[in-house]
């Protein structure tokens with residue numbers, strides 16, 4: 001389960017196992033010398049972000065209402081729970097299997113376009129169920145046709 005200010009998202013693996021992610025842990029300043037899944041995830045997110053930017057993805061920071069610096073806005077959008085959950089799924093779900101994520105709120109516009117981009121650059125099928133409908137992401141587009 002991913003908890004953040006915008007609600008929570010759950011990653012399903014093999015349709016049954018529910019993987020838990022705690023955003024508090026992700027923000028932890030890790031000084032331990034043992035291998036940590038969070039360090040791996042951080043590195044994975046950074047790399048994914050870079051690939052998305054190269055693919056032409058631009059954050060729609062206007063969806064964030066807080067009055068903060070541009071960079072901070074981008075960080076907050078990047079860490080929406082559904083987006084973290086999808087990224088975690090891409091990292092952990094074996095290649096060739098769809099990534100299934102359940103989100104308790106309606107997916108925001110920025111995460112929606114970010115996930116389309118993630119599906120495109122990774123070649124993965126991503127199925128996101130929000131509180132309104134299913135989104136089936138494949139090859140840079142979504143089954144909802146951007147109307148949801």
Ligand SMILES: [Zn+2]
Pocket residue numbers: 006077080081082107108109110111112
């Ligand atoms: Zn979002």
Ligand SMILES: [Zn+2]
Pocket residue numbers: 112134135136142143144145146148
């Ligand atoms: Zn959609």
